Amino acid sequence: MDIHEYQAKMILRDYGIPSSDFAIVTTMDEAKQAIDELKLEQAVVKVQVHAGGRGKAGGVKLAKSRQEILNNVEKLLGMRIVNNQTGKEGVVAHQVMIAPLIDYRKEFYLGAIIDRQNAQAMLIASPEGGMDIEEVAEKTPEKILTIPIGLDGRLRGYQLNQVAKFMGWGGKGAEQGKKVVAGLAKAFIDTDASLLEINPLVETNDGDIVALDAKLSIDDNASYRQPKIQSFYDPTQLPKNEVLAKEHDLAYVSLDGTIGCMVNGAGLAMATMDIIHYCGGTPANFLDVGGSATKEKVAEGFKIILMDPNVKAILVNIFGGIMNCATLAAGIIGAAAQLDIHVPLVVRMEGTNVEQGKKMLAESGLNIVIADSLADAAQKVVASTR
Secondary structure (H helix, E strand, O other), X not given: OEOOHHHHHHHHHOOOOOEOOOEEEOOHHHHHHHHHHHOOOOEEEEEOOXXXXXXXXXXXXXXXXXXXXXXXXXHHOOOEEOOOOOXXXXXXXXXXXXXXXXXXXXXXXXXXXXXXXXXXEEEEEEOOOOOOHHHHHHHOHHHOEEEEEOOOOXXXXXXXXXXXXXXXXXXXXXXXXXXXXXXXXXXXXXXXXXXXXXXXXXXXXXXXXXXXXXXXXXOHHHHHHOHHHHOOOOHHHOOHHHHHHHHOOOEEEEOOOOEEEEEOOHHHHHHHHHHHHHOOOOEOEEEEOOOOOOHHHHHHHHHHHHOOOOOOEEEEEEEEOOOOHHHHHHHHHHHHHHOOOOOOEEEEEEEOOHHHHHHHHHOOOOOEEEEOOHHHHHHHHHXXXX
16 A cells, blocks of 8 residues: 655654655635745655656656746646556646755655565665655665665664665764654554655755655555554555455556456466466456355455446356355356456356356356366467457
């Protein structure tokens, strides 16, 4: 789950990480009020969307007067950001941040991720922050420092000193910087984050270390432990089908292909997408209805798949373990009869009561193609799209 920049800054403030004042506005009247309350003559105006690369996409503007601030707010409210992080549909900015301009002399990068290869949380620091941090990591890896973060989120004194030296901090900046590093590491663990970054982290002309931007993503599986962050959920930043899937507790990710997939079990869903590719097709989605799928979940799954105009066929791949095949067949029949499924529907079943389930599908009178194996199902569904 992603949250907005200003929400991430609110979280970081709880861990002693300073950031500039800001106001979040959704209308021009709110913008005028914010300018007055913050007493702004100059400001940075930033779209609030669940995506990075906002500056390169035109979603960050500097303003040198009150009228210029208002002009930029008007331009950015409702702006659609499209880049490699958002996909071709992009995301719309319904909120804009207004913050005072800060004079600074140096940009840094500070972040934390889960290192899957080493199975641990990892702090990442670089004295070269800003929009091109990916290029820095690729071309000058010696400017990237990584330090493991303990399960309690605490870093030892020598590790903090190592970061301060690597970043080139001295005096007041070193002490403030070490507090920021320690706070970020603790916040990363406490929030069940999968990504937490400050880019840029800056040293102001007065020598203070301040977070100018922040990004936080948490593990969806841990969201129940994070009620404050869960309250930041913004459905406007997701495609409608993903919002609907979340409402019905379905694991759904939209893709660019033409074959809709409904599977019970994440591993089986990945294998299904792989074999579709192997047979020359492209999956339109990842959809896991769960091991204990109900008739209602199956019906909602079909609705979500059919919302995608690119879907030319649907493959249902079910293993009847916790839920037997007869019950799942009843759900498929009910959903297919209720909905206008105007594309070929291929069903592959294995597991408990599989023969009964196949018989129910065959006798339903509906246009359902029954497959004998996963390979057979993939071949049939791919052929139906040609």
